[in-house]
Amino acid sequence: MTDNLQLTALVDACHWIGAKGWAPATGGNMSVREDANRCWLSESGKDKGTLTPADFLLVDIDTNIAPSGRKPSAETGLHTLIYRLFPEANAVLHVHTVNATVLSRIEKSALLNLHGYEMQKSLSGQTSHLDTVPVALFDNDQDIDALARRIADTDPVNLKYGFLLRGHGLTCWGRSVAEARRHLEGLEFLFDCEMRLRLLERE
Known part of the structure; x- marks a missing residue:
């Protein structure tokens, strides 16, 4: 059962994401699990840098329906999928960072393999x-x-921390808001390194 502290932590994470410019123009969406059947998901069209707990909707994980009748994110089905695939997942963050968006277009295969970086340990x-x-x-x-x-x-091994959508961005998760936030920051750093490395290799 998610307590108020987890929703508060998610709101804080959204403000942090907004301050970094990782969810521009009201893009992105964030959620936290309430229980086995429901999650709290950010309402569509809201600036992630100014969200409050009132901007999150309770959504049924099996049906993607918000009983309140308010409009959850267009990508609600991706959040609920993660909660169904990974019962241990309790928070999901979806962002539109430049590194994730561009790298997802440069990499033509079905996998981006990260190797050789100390920050993989994040x-x-x-x-x-x-x-x-x-x-x-x-x-x-x-x-x-x-x-x-x-x-x-997809093989769950390749979805352990998150996935990329080409030209769109990164979705990642964790067993808590803190872990999801650490995974986001770690992956974004790794993507930045990979982008710079590939640019240097082309010179």
């Missing part, structure tokens, strides 16, 4: 820069149900 369970961390990539799709089906068919 991701839970990673203990060495020598390991390879796979991040799944998917073509963007305005049909969220179809996109969710493609994600659901």
Whole structure:
């Protein structure tokens, strides 16, 4: 059961994301699990840097319906999919950072493999820069149900921390808001490094 502290932590994370410019023009969406059947999801069209707890809607994880009748994010189905696929996931952050958006277009394969970076250890369970961390990539799709089906068919190993949508951004999660926030910051740093490395290799 999510307590008020977790929703407060999510609001704080949204303000942090907004201050970094990682969810521009009201983009992005964030959620936290309430229980096995429901989650709190940011309302559509809200500036993430100024969200309050009142800007989150209770959504049914199985049906994507908000009983209040208010409009949750267009990508509600991706949040609820994560909660269904990963029962241990308790917070989901979706952002539109420049690094994630551009790198998702540069990488043409179905996986972005991160290797050799000490900051890989910011991701839970990673203990060495020598390991390879796979991040799944998917073509963007305005049909969220179809996109969710493609994600659901992917090897869970490649979805351990998050996934990229081409030309769109990063979705990541964690067992708590704090862990999801750490994964976001760690992945964004790794994407920045990977972008710079690829630019230098082209020179």
